[in-house]
Amino acid sequence: MEHRVVPLRLPARAQDVLLAVFITVMQVQGTVVRNAGEVVQRPLTDLGYAGYGLLVASGLVLVVRRRWPVAVFLATALASLVYYALDFPDGPGWLGLFVALYTLTAYGDGRRSLVIAGVGITVLTACWLVAAADIEPRAAIGWVFFRIGASVMSAALGESVRSRRVIAADAQQRAELAERTREEEARARADAERLRIAREVHDTVAHAIAIINVQSGVTAHVLDKRPEVAREALRVIEQTSSRALGEMRAILGVLRGDDGDHDGRKPYPGLGQIGELTAKARAAGLDLRVEEISPAVPVPSAVSGAAYRIVQESITNVIRHAGPTRVTVALKAGAEDLEVRVSDEGPQTPSGNDRANPPTRDPVSLAEPGRGIIGMRERCQLLGGELDAGPLPGGGFEVNARLPLVPNGSAA
Structure with a gap:
């Protein structure tokens, strides 16, 4: 010794x-x-x-x-x-x-x-x-x-x-x-990564669950009277759940950091998948119209992904709070920024016996934004942009976002 x-x-x-x-x-x-x-x-x-x-x-x-x-x-x-x-x-x-x-x-x-x-x-x-x-x-x-x-x-x-x-x-x-600064920076990076993952999981799961919830209600309502409509609703449920599982696997694959298998990973969705997103929204009962102006310059992937998530979350909120209604999605790409606007006309009066009673929008939820709106605003701020969301004077709800094509926020 x-x-x-x-x-x-x-x-x-x-x-x-x-x-x-x-x-x-x-x-x-x-x-x-x-x-x-x-x-x-x-x-x-x-x-x-x-x-x-x-x-x-x-x-x-x-x-x-x-x-x-x-x-x-x-x-x-x-x-x-x-x-x-x-x-x-x-x-x-x-x-x-x-x-x-x-x-x-x-x-x-x-x-x-x-x-x-x-x-x-x-x-x-x-x-x-x-x-x-x-x-x-x-x-x-x-x-x-x-x-x-x-x-x-x-x-x-x-x-x-x-x-x-x-x-x-x-x-x-x-x-x-310096040691304390390194530890604080490491904690800040970990917190930012957890927040990013939480946003991705929220956007993916919330949108899928909202569509599945609506389609399940339709299926239960028309299963005996209109089996073809029920069959179509079940098909939408299957596709939506499959897509959600695929996106969750992509997120978990990033968390695991697997380097051996890149073919199984799907890229994060962007503006190129807006058409698929709106098609699923129409299948969920929304009367959705897209107004899109093609960008003059290429849109960065971070901006494209943020715009997709904002549209996805806005549509999810419409399905959750207003039900089947008219929705307008406007995408306008300028020389310096991308403007995203999603507006709806609010709950519609149901007609016919085959339409389930749509949910009414809770006035409290308009005054107190949920995690979805907070997440959309955080996405904009990370890219140096801004987001406004609130009820329209004539009824309905509108989300306006501006995303710089050259990010200058905290992520820059």
């Missing part, structure tokens, strides 16, 4: 405590060792051990460097100014200041932290140079320039670390956003 080695990592507060103790020891011991045996202007023990106090304070204050980076920097900078202004001996007493500068820019907020660091380094430089005006030997002034350069480098290093951290966080955020 493979054992995974987990690296030991101390908490941030413990790290800062250890760092503060280390820096304090280095500043005190380093300064003592460096000036051992030398004559200095002011020893660390002068002024009540003020030199030791400044070195210890500038080191221990690093314990809270992450929590208050600005305050820690100001404290270490002030300790350094006082230390060198009082002519205490030079040494590594600037280590705490360098760590504070790094912390200020690494854990700061960018521009504000850089401004504070820049102003602080400028003030420190001026004070250090003034304090070293009479330094002896003169070569020792090189340590002053070392402190200046190291301060600038500490601030620059902290800003570099902060920038890399910000860039990494932005990259992580962009990756998460």
